Amino acid sequence: MSIGANSVEVEDLVKRFGSFTAVNHVTFQARTGEVFGFLGPNGSGKSTTIRILCGLLQPTSGLARVSGIDVAKNPEVVRKNIGYMSQKFSLYNDLTVVENLRFFAGLYGVEGDRLKQRIAWALRMANLEGRESSRTATLPGGWKQRLALGCAVMHQPSVVFLDEPTSGVDPLSRRQFWELIHQMSGEGVTVFVTTHYMDEAEYCNRLALMYRGKLVAFATPSELKRTSMKGDLILLECESLGRAIQLIREIDEVREAAVFGNALHLVMKESSAPIAPLRVHLEAHGIHVTRLEKIRPSLEDAFVALTGHAPEPAAESA
Amino acid sequence: MDWARTIAIARKETLQIRRDLRSLIVVLVMPVMLMSLMGYGINLDQTHVPLCTFDQEGSQQSQDLLKRFAHNKYFDLTLNARNYDEMIAAIDARQCTVGIVIPLLFSQRLREGDAVGVQAIVDGTDPNTANLVIGYAQQVTGDYSTTVAVNFMQRRGLGVVPPLSVDARTWFNEELESRNFIVPGVVAIVMAVIGTFLTSLTIAREWERGTMEQLISTPVSALEVIVGKLVPYFVIGMADAAFCVMIAIWWFEVPLRGSVLVLAGASALFMAAVLLMGFLISVVAGSQLAASQFSLLITFLPSFLLSGFAFPIDQMPLAVRLFTFLIPARYYVVILKAVFLKGSGLVANGSQFLGLTLFTTVVGTMAVRSFKKSL
Numbered sequence: 001m002s003i004g005a006n007s008v009e010v011e012d013l014v015k016r017f018g019s020f021t022a023v024n025h026v027t028f029q030a031r032t033g034e035v036f037g038f039l040g041p042n043g044s045g046k047s048t049t050i051r052i053l054c055g056l057l058q059p060t061s062g063l064a065r066v067s068g069i070d071v072a073k074n075p076e077v078v079r080k081n082i083g084y085m086s087q088k089f090s091l092y093n094d095l096t097v098v099e100n101l102r103f104f105a106g107l108y109g110v111e112g113d114r115l116k117q118r119i120a121w122a123l124r125m126a127n128l129e130g131r132e133s134s135r136t137a138t139l140p141g142g143w144k145q146r147l148a149l150g151c152a153v154m155h156q157p158s159v160v161f162l163d164e165p166t167s168g169v170d171p172l173s174r175r176q177f178w179e180l181i182h183q184m185s186g187e188g189v190t191v192f193v194t195t196h197y198m199d200e201a202e203y204c205n206r207l208a209l210m211y212r213g214k215l216v217a218f219a220t221p222s223e224l225k226r227t228s229m230k231g232d233l234i235l236l237e238c239e240s241l242g243r244a245i246q247l248i249r250e251i252d253e254v255r256e257a258a259v260f261g262n263a264l265h266l267v268m269k270e271s272s273a274p275i276a277p278l279r280v281h282l283e284a285h286g287i288h289v290t291r292l293e294k295i296r297p298s299l300e301d302a303f304v305a306l307t308g309h310a311p312e313p314a315a316e317s318a
Numbered sequence: 319m320d321w322a323r324t325i326a327i328a329r330k331e332t333l334q335i336r337r338d339l340r341s342l343i344v345v346l347v348m349p350v351m352l353m354s355l356m357g358y359g360i361n362l363d364q365t366h367v368p369l370c371t372f373d374q375e376g377s378q379q380s381q382d383l384l385k386r387f388a389h390n391k392y393f394d395l396t397l398n399a400r401n402y403d404e405m406i407a408a409i410d411a412r413q414c415t416v417g418i419v420i421p422l423l424f425s426q427r428l429r430e431g432d433a434v435g436v437q438a439i440v441d442g443t444d445p446n447t448a449n450l451v452i453g454y455a456q457q458v459t460g461d462y463s464t465t466v467a468v469n470f471m472q473r474r475g476l477g478v479v480p481p482l483s484v485d486a487r488t489w490f491n492e493e494l495e496s497r498n499f500i501v502p503g504v505v506a507i508v509m510a511v512i513g514t515f516l517t518s519l520t521i522a523r524e525w526e527r528g529t530m531e532q533l534i535s536t537p538v539s540a541l542e543v544i545v546g547k548l549v550p551y552f553v554i555g556m557a558d559a560a561f562c563v564m565i566a567i568w569w570f571e572v573p574l575r576g577s578v579l580v581l582a583g584a585s586a587l588f589m590a591a592v593l594l595m596g597f598l599i600s601v602v603a604g605s606q607l608a609a610s611q612f613s614l615l616i617t618f619l620p621s622f623l624l625s626g627f628a629f630p631i632d633q634m635p636l637a638v639r640l641f642t643f644l645i646p647a648r649y650y651v652v653i654l655k656a657v658f659l660k661g662s663g664l665v666a667n668g669s670q671f672l673g674l675t676l677f678t679t680v681v682g683t684m685a686v687r688s689f690k691k692s693l
Binding site: 084091093152 | 329338
């Protein structure tokens with residue numbers, strides 16, 4: 001497959017569970033060798049899509065292709081060429097580090113010299129050298145995640161699906177994990193990763209944003225930030241945020257207002273709308289404004305603008 | 319089927335079994351426990367039945383008959399009642415199971431050649447015991463009656479006519495020890511319970527712990543998963559089977575007259591059948607708790623009641639008799655009893671082997687089919 005070709009193709013994909021539509025006519029492509037971010041709140045259909053791509057769920061309709069192979073028709077062929085890391089930690093806690101690696105290598109048909117090399121590589125990659133015979137149960141969360149990644153890529157697959165690989169992992173381990181993701185992508189592996197974390201979304205080459213089963217945006221992070229907002233984004237720092245947000249919402253020119261840390265982010269209905277009246281309105285009600293300025297939107301702002309909701313904190317999702 | 323993947327599964331399963339010492343101990347202790355419980359607990363012979371007598375006459379002859387009752391391995395004399403009420407009270411209090419009443423004028427009527435009835439009052443709350451006791455009582459009085467008749471004729475100067483008797487010879491279980499008949503069946507029940515239990519948890523456990531999602535994302539096939547998991551449990555199950563057979567032979571002293579090879583073959587086939595049944599349960603049940611309860615439910619009672627282990631299948635109503643064909647222990651119990659007591663071989667047990675093979679094949683196919691590589 002040539003560089004730049006699509007290694008994951010999803011066309012008009014639908015998955016229903018009874019009357020609930022988990023994935024609703026979704027279409028996107030991931031290019032070979034890119035880090036493809038799959039973003040969205042809990043229950044937005046990310047995990048369902050990833051499971052369809054790994055052949056773990058049958059789509060209701062539509063097409064899912066990995067490396068040009070129809071997953072629904074040839075799941076076993078696809079399984080040989082992909083690595084999958086599920087949301088929940090799913091290695092054997094009662095086996096040691098090296099026993100887990102050897103087990104998955106066995107299932108993927110990695111043998112002989114290649115087995116030795118791959119185990120040595122995985123231990124180095126996961127920074128688990130010296131912990132070969134530790135029971136997996138005794139490892140800290142971040143180490144377990146790296147080991148799970150090692151197990152999932154024992155057979156050097158061309159596409160890797162990672163379902164929230166860093167949820168519940170400390171920030172340092174998260175950073176290390178993303179270094180591994182970029183390393184793999186640098187070697188030509190397509191990494192398909194779902195996440196809750198906006199900072200992680202920034203590390204992706206391209207993002208697909210899911211919301212309530214629908215694909216609401218599909219672009220690079222910078223495109224998303226640039227195009228998702230029609231009006232200007234305004235930062236407002238003032239006293240008593242709760243009352244201020246009530247007052248701001250009375251103003252016609254403001255499309256949306258949301259609390260962001262210890263300030264408010266406002267989206268105006270039109271770009272280049274005057275912002276001075278905002279200060280006047282608040283000060284007239286006795287609220288002192290310390291800062292009022294136009295800012296560049298973050299990915300989180302784009303997310304809010306596209307879905308009308310703040311991203312939820314990481315937690316178990318369906 | 320890919321052997322490397324099957325071996326990978328078998329090796330992983332073996333490691334997990336070795337790390338789970340508690341379960342391993344349970345599996346090795348369970349046969350000893352069940353074998354001794356059922357080997358000793360289930361006894362269909364009735365000896366030393368507590369006996370109460372009420373001799374209304376008190377003659378030498380009446381005492382002579384009662385002595386025949388008392389000096390017998392079937393009866394133990396617990397009370398010589400002086401009146402009816404005392405005897406009834408003793409039966410009510412479960413002090414004795416049977417009361418023998420000798421009527422007045424017993425010896426006089428015997429002398430005159432009249433028929434005399436000896437009354438036996440039996441506690442019928444347990445009909446099986448009551449039946450046996452009546453049989454024993456008839457035997458004792460029958461013997462006595464023969465002696466009396468012979469004496470009577472001799473006194474009249476008539477020739478001695480030997481009374482007609484059945485000369486019964488029992489084959490295969492010469493002493494009619496019910497233990498010899500029960501213990502081989504117990505082996506089957508123990509193996510059914512343990513075998514099914516062993517595998518009933520293994521698939522459900524992977525679903526519960528979330529490891530199944532990772533496992534089915536690999537190219538491993540359902541057949542490879544089941545065969546790979548079967549191997550270590552088969553080894554444990556066969557060790558348990560050997561253990562049970564050794565207890566039967568050396569502890570309960572049941573004679574093994576047939577070939578060990580036929581016994582091993584039948585046991586291997588039966589073990590495969592019950593392990594696969596466990597897999598099927600495990601796949602269907604979804605949770606470990608449900609799987610373990612269900613496996614106990616469908617092995618213990620059916621194997622106990624419907625295998626012909628203690629209760630003859632021929633005596634069951636047709637519908638129940640047909641149902642017994644779905645119970646693998648049914649075939650194995652017949653083979654076990656035949657190999658142990660009759661010493662018969664493969665050919666004589668051909669239809670049982672065929673039945674067991676068919677059962678194993680069907681259950682195995684169902685287990686592989688029902689294992690879906692999807693969520």
